[in-house]
Amino acid sequence: MSTNDDLPVAVLGAGIAGLVAALELQRNGYPVRVFEAAPVIAGLGGTHHDDDGFTYDMGAHFITNRLAAAIGVSGECRLVHRYGETVHLDGRYVDYPNGLLKQPRFVASALKARVSTPEGDPTTAAGRFRRDYGTALADTVALPLVEAWSGAPADELAASVADKIPTSIAHTMLLNALARATNRAISVGYCWAQPMTASVFHVYPEHGVATLCERIAEQLPGVIQVSSPVQAVIVHDGQVQAVRVHDEEIPVRAVVSTAPINVLPRLVEGSDRLDRYRRFRYRPMVLVNLKLRGRNLLSDVVVWLPTGFPFFRLTEATQSMPWLAPEDKTMVLCDIGAEVGDEHWTMDDDALGEYCVDHLEGIIPGVRERYLGCRVVRTPIAYPVYLAEYEEDRLALKESTGIDGLLSVGRHGEFSHNLMEDVYWTTIDRVHRWIADQKAGELLAIEAEERAAAVGDDEANPVVASGTRDMPRA
Amino acid sequence: MAGVAVDTGSGERLLLEHVGCPICGRTDGEPIGVGEDFEYRTAPDTFLAMRCRDCTVLYLDPRPAPDEMGRIYPDEYHAFDFTESEFGVIHKVRSRLEARRLLKCIGDVPPDARVIDVGCGDGFHLDLLRRYGRSTWSLEGVDLDPRAAAAARRRGLTVHEGTVEALGLPEAAYDVAFMIQTIEHVADPATVLRAVSRLLKPGGRLIVVTDNTGSPDFRVFRRRHWGGYHFPRHFSLFNDRSIRKLAGRTGLEVVGVETIVSPVNWVYSIRNLLDDYGAPEGLVSHFTLSSPAALSVFTVFDTAFTMAGKGALIRAELRRPA
Ligand SMILES: Cc1cc2nc3c(=O)[nH]c(=O)nc-3n(C[C@H](O)[C@H](O)[C@H](O)COP(=O)(O)OP(=O)(O)OC[C@H]3O[C@@H](n4cnc5c(N)ncnc54)[C@H](O)[C@@H]3O)c2cc1C
Ligand SMILES: [Zn+2]
Numbered sequence: 001m002s003t004n005d006d007l008p009v010a011v012l013g014a015g016i017a018g019l020v021a022a023l024e025l026q027r028n029g030y031p032v033r034v035f036e037a038a039p040v041i042a043g044l045g046g047t048h049h050d051d052d053g054f055t056y057d058m059g060a061h062f063i064t065n066r067l068a069a070a071i072g073v074s075g076e077c078r079l080v081h082r083y084g085e086t087v088h089l090d091g092r093y094v095d096y097p098n099g100l101l102k103q104p105r106f107v108a109s110a111l112k113a114r115v116s117t118p119e120g121d122p123t124t125a126a127g128r129f130r131r132d133y134g135t136a137l138a139d140t141v142a143l144p145l146v147e148a149w150s151g152a153p154a155d156e157l158a159a160s161v162a163d164k165i166p167t168s169i170a171h172t173m174l175l176n177a178l179a180r181a182t183n184r185a186i187s188v189g190y191c192w193a194q195p196m197t198a199s200v201f202h203v204y205p206e207h208g209v210a211t212l213c214e215r216i217a218e219q220l221p222g223v224i225q226v227s228s229p230v231q232a233v234i235v236h237d238g239q240v241q242a243v244r245v246h247d248e249e250i251p252v253r254a255v256v257s258t259a260p261i262n263v264l265p266r267l268v269e270g271s272d273r274l275d276r277y278r279r280f281r282y283r284p285m286v287l288v289n290l291k292l293r294g295r296n297l298l299s300d301v302v303v304w305l306p307t308g309f310p311f312f313r314l315t316e317a318t319q320s321m322p323w324l325a326p327e328d329k330t331m332v333l334c335d336i337g338a339e340v341g342d343e344h345w346t347m348d349d350d351a352l353g354e355y356c357v358d359h360l361e362g363i364i365p366g367v368r369e370r371y372l373g374c375r376v377v378r379t380p381i382a383y384p385v386y387l388a389e390y391e392e393d394r395l396a397l398k399e400s401t402g403i404d405g406l407l408s409v410g411r412h413g414e415f416s417h418n419l420m421e422d423v424y425w426t427t428i429d430r431v432h433r434w435i436a437d438q439k440a441g442e443l444l445a446i447e448a449e450e451r452a453a454a455v456g457d458d459e460a461n462p463v464v465a466s467g468t469r470d471m472p473r474a
Numbered sequence: 475m476a477g478v479a480v481d482t483g484s485g486e487r488l489l490l491e492h493v494g495c496p497i498c499g500r501t502d503g504e505p506i507g508v509g510e511d512f513e514y515r516t517a518p519d520t521f522l523a524m525r526c527r528d529c530t531v532l533y534l535d536p537r538p539a540p541d542e543m544g545r546i547y548p549d550e551y552h553a554f555d556f557t558e559s560e561f562g563v564i565h566k567v568r569s570r571l572e573a574r575r576l577l578k579c580i581g582d583v584p585p586d587a588r589v590i591d592v593g594c595g596d597g598f599h600l601d602l603l604r605r606y607g608r609s610t611w612s613l614e615g616v617d618l619d620p621r622a623a624a625a626a627r628r629r630g631l632t633v634h635e636g637t638v639e640a641l642g643l644p645e646a647a648y649d650v651a652f653m654i655q656t657i658e659h660v661a662d663p664a665t666v667l668r669a670v671s672r673l674l675k676p677g678g679r680l681i682v683v684t685d686n687t688g689s690p691d692f693r694v695f696r697r698r699h700w701g702g703y704h705f706p707r708h709f710s711l712f713n714d715r716s717i718r719k720l721a722g723r724t725g726l727e728v729v730g731v732e733t734i735v736s737p738v739n740w741v742y743s744i745r746n747l748l749d750d751y752g753a754p755e756g757l758v759s760h761f762t763l764s765s766p767a768a769l770s771v772f773t774v775f776d777t778a779f780t781m782a783g784k785g786a787l788i789r790a791e792l793r794r795p796a
Contacts, residue, residue, distance in 0.1 A: 199508050
C-alpha cells in the first residue's frame with residue numbers, strides 16, 4: 001500500500017468555508033488545492049456593484065467585528081450603528097421582543113405555556129415554539145414565519161429550527177439596551193459558536209462582504225482554481241483516493257467538500273454511504289432588491305411579515321450600512337420563499353419588481369413614486385429545510401460523513417442554518433479534528449515502526465513505510 | 475462621541491500576519507477578547523485575543539507584521555520616557571516598591587554578580603538596582619528599540635541594542651536575568667527564553683514578570699477592555715499554567731510562580747471602557763499611570779486579590795539547570 005502523505009487535500013468550493021478550510025490546512029503544513037465551480041470565488045458571500053452606485057450582497061449580509069478581526073479585514077470595515085428587527089402585524093409595526101410582550105393575548109398564552117409543564121421535549125418546531133412562546137404568539141407570528149421561510153408545515157419541521165432564534169428574551173433585551181446606550185449595533189443571533197456579548201457588534205467592509213473571502217484568498221496564492229467544478233470524488237474501500245476535475249483524476253490525501261449535502265452523494269463514486277442525504281431539500285428563494293428614492297423607509301432594518309404578503313421579510317440594509325447606496329437613495333430587499341419553477345421563480349425580473357412594489361404600498365406609502373428599478377437573484381439553495389424526518393441523519397453529519405478522508409463543511413455541507421461567523425469557527429473546528437486524527441495516526445505508525453524495528457526486519461510492517469512528514473512548527 | 479472607536483482609528487490599516495499558539499503551535503484557538511488600540515489609537519484595526527485550547531496561553535491572532543513595529547510603538551509610548559519630572563509622586567512610590575521587590579528577587583548572589591535586564595526599556599529597573607543594590611554588581615540591559623536604549627544610556631546605563639537572540643552576548647555568564655513586562659511583547663517567547671537561558675550560568679535564575687490572565691481583572695474585562703491586552707502590543711499573555719508550560723518547553727526549571735500586586739490593569743481596564751464608550755476626556759484622564767487616586771485605590775484592591783493568589787501580575791522564577 002502506498003502512502004498518500006504528500007498528496008494535496010482537495011477543497012471543493014471557494015466560499016468562506018472552503019477558503020477557511022484551505023487556509024487552516026495550509027497553516028498546518030498540508031498542501032491544498034481549492035476547486036471552485038463558478039468563475040469567481042466567495043459563493044454566497046459575494047458582492048455585486050451596479051452602475052448606479054448600489055452595492056448588493058447575496059441577500060443582505062451582516063457580519064461581526066469578531067469575524068472581521070479573525071480574518072484580518074477589520075481595518076477596512078466601518079462601524080454599524082444601527083440594527084433592529086420588527087414584526088409587521090395586522091397593519092402595524094410591533095417591536096421584537098418588547099412590543100410583542102405588551103400585547104395581552106401573547107403575554108397570557110406565554111405565561112400559560114411557562115407554567116404548564118408538558119412531558120418531554122417537543123420534537124417538532126410547532127411544539128417547540130408553542131412551548132417557548134405560548135400558543136398565541138407561536139401561531140400568529142413564529143410558525144407562519146418559519147413556514148414561509150422553509151416551505152414546509154411546522155409540525156413536520158424539527159424542533160432544532162428554533163436553536164437559531166434568540167429565545168432568552170432577557171438577554172436579548174439587555175443587549176438591545178446596551179446597543180442603544182453605546183450607539184453600536186450589538187450582534188444578536190449572528191453567531192452561536194462563540195459567546196454573544198456586548199463586545200461583539202456589527203461592522204461591515206467598505207466594499208461589501210466579498211472582502212472577507214478576498215482577504216483569505218490572498219493568503220492562498222496559486223492554490224485556487226476557478227471555473228473548475230469537481231466532477232467526482234473517488235472512493236475506494238471507504239477511503240477517499242482522488243477527485244476528478246476537467247475529466248482528469250487527481251490523487252488526493254483527503255477532500256473537504258462545501259457542496260450541498262444532497263449533491264455530494266451524486267459526486268461520490270465507489271461508496272453509497274452518503275446516499276441517505278440525497279433526499280435532503282433546501283428552500284429556494286427569490287430575492288428582489290428594490291432601488292428606491294429616499295432613506296429609512298422601513299421602521300427598522302429588518303421587518304418580519306408573518307402573514308398577508310408574498311414576502312416574509314424585508315430588509316433595508318442602508319439603515320445599517322448607509323454607504324451601500326447613493327446618498328438620497330435606498331434599497332429594500334424582499335425575500336420570497338419559492339420552489340424552483342413556481343409562479344415567483346418564473347416571473348421575469350421587471351414583473352417581480354412591479355409585483356413587490358404593488359404589495360409594499362401598505363407598508364411604504366408612495367413606494368411607486370420612489371421606485372427606480374430592481375435586481376433579482378434566484379437561489380435554489382438558500383435555506384436548509386430542517387425536516388424532523390432528517391434530524392438523525394443531519395446530526396450524524398456533524399461527526400463524520402462515514403467515508404475516511406471526506407469532510408463535509410460549510411452552510412450547505414453541514415446542512416445547518418449557519419451564518420458566516422458560525423461557518424468560520426465550525427469549519428476550523430472540523431478541520432482540526434481531522435488534523436488531530438492524522439497526528440494520532442502518525443504517532444501510531446511511528447510506534448509500530450519502532451516496535452517492528454525492535455522485533456527484527458522480517459516482521460517490519462509495510463504500512464509504516466514513510467511515517468515522517470514535516471509537521472508544523474512546535 | 476459614542477462609537478467613535480471603529481470609525482476613526484488613525485490612518486491606513488496595519489499589515490497583519492497569522493500566527494498560532496506561541497507554545498504548541500496549534501492554530502485553532504478560542505476567541506476571547508475583541509478590542510482596539512484604546513490607549514494610543516495607532517491603527518484602525520480590531521484585534522482578537524485567542525486562547526490555546528491546550529496551553530491556555532492567550533495570543534494575538536492576527537497580529538501586526540514585523541514591519542509595523544515603528545507604528546504600533548509611537549514616539550510618545552510610555553516605556554520610552556518614564557522620567558521623574560513627568561510622573562512625580564507616583565514615580566517615587568513606585569520606585570520604592572519596585573526596588574524592594576527587585577532586591578528580594580535577586581536574593582543571595584556573589585558580590586561580583588552579573589545581572590541583565592532583557593527588555594529594559596528606559597532603564598527604570600536597572601537604575602533602581604544601581605541605586606539600592608550593591609555597587610559591585612555589574613548591570614546591563616537589552617532593548618531592541620533605539621529610542622528606549624537611548625533613554626537608558628542617558629541615565630548612564632550599559633545597554634545592548636538589539637534582540638537578545640541576535641546580540642551574541644557572552645554565554646553562561648550571568649547570575650540573574652530579568653524580563654519585566656517584556657515576554658508579552660516579543661514575537662516568539664520560546665526562542666527568547668532559550669536565548670536568555672543560554673546567557674545564564676548553570677543554576678542562574680531568570681525572573682519573568684508579566685500580566686496575569688488568571689486574575690479577577692482579566693475575568694471582568696476579558697471580552698474587550700482588559701488593560702493587559704494593550705492591543706495590539708501584547709502578543710502573548712500568560713497564567714500560572716501557561717508560563718510553566720512555556721518554561722518546560724525551553725528547558726528551564728520552575729523554582730516558583732506567584733502573583734504580585736499591580737493596580738495598572740484595573741486602572742487601564744476602566745480607562746479603556748470609558749474611552750471606548752465616549753466618556754469625556756476629563757473623566758478618562760483620571761484613569762492612567764499619572765493618577766495617584768486611582769492607582770492607590772486599586773493597589774489596595776489588588777492587594778486583597780494577591781493574598782488570595784490572584785494578583786494582577788504573575789512572577790515566575792526560573793532556573794537554568796545546574
Ligand atoms: C439570503 C441569505 C442571507 C444571508 N445573510 C447572512 C448575514 O446577514 N450574515 C451572515 O453572516 N451570513 C448570512 N448568510 C449566510 C452566509 O451567506 C453563508 O453562511 C456563507 O456564505 C456560506 O459559505 P459556504 O462556503 O459554506 O457556502 P457557499 O458560499 O455556498 O460556497 C460553496 C461554494 O462551493 C462551490 N461548489 C459547489 N459545488 C461545487 C463543485 N462540485 N465543485 C466545485 N465547487 C463547487 C459553489 O460554487 C460555492 O462557491 C445568508 C445567506 C443567505 C442565503
Ligand atoms: Zn498551545
